[in-house]
Amino acid sequence: MSMIAAFYSGKSILITGATGFMGKVLMEKLFRTSPDLKVIYILVRPKAGQTTQQRVFQILNSKLFEKVKEVCPNVHEKIRAIYADLNQNDFAISKEDMQELLSCTNIVFHCAATVRFDDHLRHAVQLNVTATQQLLLMASQMPKLEAFIHISTAFSNCNLKHIDEVIYPCPVEPKKIIDSMEWLDDAIIDEITPKLIGDRPNTYTYTKALGEMVVQQESGNLNIAIIRPSIVGATWQEPFPGWVDNLNGPSGLIIAAGKGFLRAIRATPMAVADLIPVDTVVNLTLAVGWYTAVHRPKSTLIYHCTSGNLNPCNWGKMGFQVLATFEKIPFERAFRRPYADFTTNTITTQYWNAVSHRAPAIIYDFYLRLTGRKPRMTKVMNRLLRTVSMLEYFVNRSWEWSTYNTEMLMSELSPEDQRVFNFDVRQLNWLEYIENYVLGVKKYLLKEDMAGIPEAKQHLKRLRNIHYLFNTALFLIAWRLLIARSQMARNVWFFIVSFCYKFLSYFRASSTLKV
Numbered sequence: 312m313s314m315i316a317a318f319y320s321g322k323s324i325l326i327t328g329a330t331g332f333m334g335k336v337l338m339e340k341l342f343r344t345s346p347d348l349k350v351i352y353i354l355v356r357p358k359a360g361q362t363t364q365q366r367v368f369q370i371l372n373s374k375l376f377e378k379v380k381e382v383c384p385n386v387h388e389k390i391r392a393i394y395a396d397l398n399q400n401d402f403a404i405s406k407e408d409m410q411e412l413l414s415c416t417n418i419v420f421h422c423a424a425t426v427r428f429d430d431h432l433r434h435a436v437q438l439n440v441t442a443t444q445q446l447l448l449m450a451s452q453m454p455k456l457e458a459f460i461h462i463s464t465a466f467s468n469c470n471l472k473h474i475d476e477v478i479y480p481c482p483v484e485p486k487k488i489i490d491s492m493e494w495l496d497d498a499i500i501d502e503i504t505p506k507l508i509g510d511r512p513n514t515y516t517y518t519k520a521l522g523e524m525v526v527q528q529e530s531g532n533l534n535i536a537i538i539r540p541s542i543v544g545a546t547w548q549e550p551f552p553g554w555v556d557n558l559n560g561p562s563g564l565i566i567a568a569g570k571g572f573l574r575a576i577r578a579t580p581m582a583v584a585d586l587i588p589v590d591t592v593v594n595l596t597l598a599v600g601w602y603t604a605v606h607r608p609k610s611t612l613i614y615h616c617t618s619g620n621l622n623p624c625n626w627g628k629m630g631f632q633v634l635a636t637f638e639k640i641p642f643e644r645a646f647r648r649p650y651a652d653f654t655t656n657t658i659t660t661q662y663w664n665a666v667s668h669r670a671p672a673i674i675y676d677f678y679l680r681l682t683g684r685k686p687r688m689t690k691v692m693n694r695l696l697r698t699v700s701m702l703e704y705f706v707n708r709s710w711e712w713s714t715y716n717t718e719m720l721m722s723e724l725s726p727e728d729q730r731v732f733n734f735d736v737r738q739l740n741w742l743e744y745i746e747n748y749v750l751g752v753k754k755y756l757l758k759e760d761m762a763g764i765p766e767a768k769q770h771l772k773r774l775r776n777i778h779y780l781f782n783t784a785l786f787l788i789a790w791r792l793l794i795a796r797s798q799m800a801r802n803v804w805f806f807i808v809s810f811c812y813k814f815l816s817y818f819r820a821s822s823t824l825k826v
């Protein structure tokens with residue numbers, strides 16, 4: 312019997328960010344391994360024309376939850392969606408709901424965040440810092456609370472090269488930042504943002520670091536732990552391999568490369584690609600919830616959920632395997648044949664952006680205009696290149712994260728728990744994982760049918776022929792222009808033609824002699 316699964320039985324659990332990538336996998340695993348849990352409260356806001364109830368209904372009826380419905384048929388009754396907006400005071404939770412949350416909650420998993428790199432500092436602070444502070448305040452009023460688990464990121468201190476499982480202070484106190492966001496106007500905030508974030512690359516990593524400081528400062532008597540995952544990717548094993556549902560991290564780039572939009576990236580092939588499967592993060596999170604509640608460590612423990620120091624893979628190997636998978640499992644209706652050049656040189660990157668990204672987009676838009684359609688490729692390409700430029704920081708550096716606490720926890724688990732809540736990334740086979748990841752992107756993000764693979768392969772063959780034809784035509788045109796303008800080019804051309812003629816004559820003569 313799993314001790315961790317048994318621990319969550321009968322418990323009332325509060326999850327923020329349950330509609331997000333990690334939140335869904337967390338709920339799924341909880342229901343599947345502890346179907347006897349009492350209730351999961353989730354803080355949800357209406358979105359994209361859907362009410363909170365409709366959103367929950369959609370999640371529970373998705374493929375991700377198919378197994379859950381077998382082991383926990385009354386899952387609908389065990390999930391309680393509470394209307395909440397983390398951007399508002401008291402999260403806009405009604406008095407009755409707040410009362411229930413405060414009096415019943417046993418465990419809190421705080422996953423909600425804005426993960427956009429370019430979010431305005433005011434918004435990023437509101438969600439990643441102020442909301443965390445408010446949630447801690449709520450938690451301090453929960454008499455039955457056993458553990459509060461905060462999800463941060465391994466990149467909250469990405470300005471350092473070696474990162475320990477400790478909280479590093481930021482120069483300006485989070486409280487001061489929170490206060491100043493209330494009275495500074497947007498223009499001033501824009502001006503001071505670069506100074507505040509310092510050598511971090513974006514507002515996301517900065518506000519996640521502030522969020523950790525808030526957790527440390529406001530922890531009071533709470534039993535708290537912080538999890539720091541690196542780049543969270545598709546599921547490795549559970550509930551099935553390759554599940555992913557958003558474009559964050561590598562998923563968007565896999566699509567861009569598979570569809571032939573992205574053919575070169577400024578990335579260091581030997582830099583460590585610190586990817587971590589989402590189910591690994593969730594298993595660690597649940598194990599930490601159990602350990603924090605049962606063993607009540609004296610201080611707030613931080614757990615790095617990273618792969619680099621235990622089972623490293625680099626971007627070169629990852630890119631190679633992604634491309635190899637496209638050969639077997641191509642995406643449909645690709646714009647160009649998938650290809651990826653990793654370059655560390657800024658000038659080469661600019662060259663590839665002009666020749667391999669912008670030029671084909673302009674030519675395609677010209678073709679769309681000629682055929683009476685609306686041009687769109689240049690716009691798509693510009694957005695993609697902007698996205699890629701924001702991710703470049705993470706694919707050109709390597710970090711070392713110490714994992715003492717994570718390894719300590721692994722050794723504390725029973726063999727059964729190590730199996731059911733496996734977060735030992737040393738067992739991960741990267742080649743297999745990446746292949747499943749690409750397959751998952753095709754199935755769950757692009758919603759492409761596997762029956763379309765032969766047609767997709769045919770399409771790639773057509774693209775290859777067009778590519779050859781285009782290059783040959785381009786060469787001939789360029790050469791013709793050169794010959795018309797330069798005596799030297801003409802001389803070279805006549806030399807080559809006469810050389811070929813002589814060679815052919817000699818070849819013909821020697822073969823006649825043999826006969």
Ligand SMILES: CCCCCCCCCCCCCCCCCC(=O)SCCNC(=O)CCNC(=O)[C@H](O)C(C)(C)COP(=O)(O)OP(=O)(O)OC[C@H]1O[C@@H](n2cnc3c(N)ncnc32)[C@H](O)[C@@H]1OP(=O)(O)O
Nearest residue numbers: 426427428429464558559560561563564568630651698705
């Ligand atoms: C062979 C090749 C091999 C490839 C493998 C190489 C993989 C390298 C991967 C490096 C990943 C590094 C991640 C580092 C993560 C740090 C860890 C965390 O905690 S971070 C936590 C994780 N957080 C993150 O990862 C957040 C990253 N993302 C962002 O911050 C924002 O999306 C944005 C600022 C980049 C763009 O914002 P904005 O333009 O205002 O608007 P939208 O957001 O609405 O999207 C616009 C368009 O871009 C599209 N698209 C979106 N994402 C990607 C993508 N990754 N990619 C491509 N495309 C992407 C999207 O579909 C849309 O298309 P369309 O509708 O125009 O056709």
Ligand SMILES: NC(=O)C1=CN([C@@H]2O[C@H](COP(=O)(O)OP(=O)(O)OC[C@H]3O[C@@H](n4cnc5c(N)ncnc54)[C@H](OP(=O)(O)O)[C@@H]3O)[C@@H](O)[C@H]2O)C=CC1
Nearest residue numbers: 328329330331332333396397398422423424464540542543
């Ligand atoms: N994905 C990654 O690569 C990594 C993620 N992390 C961390 O993991 C956690 C989860 O990330 P992930 O699941 O990928 O992120 P997602 O963007 O997929 O999910 C974010 C969640 O936060 C919720 N949320 C955002 N704003 C509000 C709001 N105002 N009110 C209520 N809920 C809100 C979202 O709700 P809604 O659906 O309504 O938008 C969603 O459920 C975050 O703390 C992130 O920093 C750490 C390392 C890497």
